[in-house]
Amino acid sequence: MTDANMTDKSTTDFLIWVKDKQDHIEMVLDEVLPSETSAPEKLHEAMRYSILGGGKRVRALLCYAAAELCATTATAADAAACAVEMIHAYSLVHDDMPCMDNDDLRRGKPSCHKQYDDATALLVGDALQSLAFDVLSTPTLCENANQQISMLNILAKASGSSGMAGGQAIDLASIGKSLTQTELETMHQLKTGALIQAATLLGASGGSHEQMSAVMSYAEHIGLAFQVVDDILDVEADTNTLGKTAGKDAESSKPTYVTILGLDLAKELADQLYQTAISALIPFGEDAKRLRELAGFILHRSF
Numbered sequence: 001m002t003d004a005n006m007t008d009k010s011t012t013d014f015l016i017w018v019k020d021k022q023d024h025i026e027m028v029l030d031e032v033l034p035s036e037t038s039a040p041e042k043l044h045e046a047m048r049y050s051i052l053g054g055g056k057r058v059r060a061l062l063c064y065a066a067a068e069l070c071a072t073t074a075t076a077a078d079a080a081a082c083a084v085e086m087i088h089a090y091s092l093v094h095d096d097m098p099c100m101d102n103d104d105l106r107r108g109k110p111s112c113h114k115q116y117d118d119a120t121a122l123l124v125g126d127a128l129q130s131l132a133f134d135v136l137s138t139p140t141l142c143e144n145a146n147q148q149i150s151m152l153n154i155l156a157k158a159s160g161s162s163g164m165a166g167g168q169a170i171d172l173a174s175i176g177k178s179l180t181q182t183e184l185e186t187m188h189q190l191k192t193g194a195l196i197q198a199a200t201l202l203g204a205s206g207g208s209h210e211q212m213s214a215v216m217s218y219a220e221h222i223g224l225a226f227q228v229v230d231d232i233l234d235v236e237a238d239t240n241t242l243g244k245t246a247g248k249d250a251e252s253s254k255p256t257y258v259t260i261l262g263l264d265l266a267k268e269l270a271d272q273l274y275q276t277a278i279s280a281l282i283p284f285g286e287d288a289k290r291l292r293e294l295a296g297f298i299l300h301r302s303f
């Protein structure tokens, strides 16, 4: 889970930071989500089931690390981390449904439509998406209204048809077809990369244009590395470790970095993308420590 270059002491320090932020985002989400005792109870329970108590929280971690680097306020960083994790959870709930990837297991437990039903899963995704924009548009969030409007715009673009939903449409249309590496990259930049970039950029939204553009270059490369590693794990890891069905890509005839490049070249590509992401952080010097460590975390993750 950690960068091979890290010493034991810095690894421990990083893992403490990760745990602290994971616990924090869990608490913030718990507070923001409607109570399961308020009507409509079943929908609220299913929303909480789908987002609480699981996931690595990579997007929230990227958001917090970028916020620390760019001096974004804690209130804005919390709202951004929450909103991005809500969009991510909605995408997983919808992706698991029979009309899309049809997967029964998510985060080590039955996926939302298996635990509840299809209609509830559809509504959970819809409601989490709305709640994300509700949280991010809270009137008291930022003193700088322009920053807040820009944050809303970043998340809207990353989630919609020019971002995650568009990437998912290309993904569904590409089943059983062969894609070139460039076509595969375009699909993943949208499907997975756009939200990872948004998470990092939202965290950096309190920074200068120069800072945001360096962070953007980091996020573009680490977002793609995340997907290449995901394709490798789909082949190399087992279902228990992943908490979702392993081997799903091959089973559903999906083009992946492993099918296009083979395992060794896919691993080389992940490493190259990691190195390029790290280079983008050079202007920040030591201050970008957490973003560098997170890049290692993404590259070496085992689930």
Ligand code: GRG
Pocket (backbone or CB within 6 Å): 054, 055, 056, 057, 058, 088, 090, 091, 092, 094, 095, 107, 164, 165, 168, 191, 192, 227, 230, 303
């Ligand atoms: C339904 C509009 C819509 C979009 C779905 C993101 C997505 C698009 C589908 C997920 C399918 C998938 C497994 C993609 C591979 C990369 C990915 C997003 C993995 C899951 O993210 P993690 O590993 O999950 O960060 P956790 O559970 O740790 O949060």
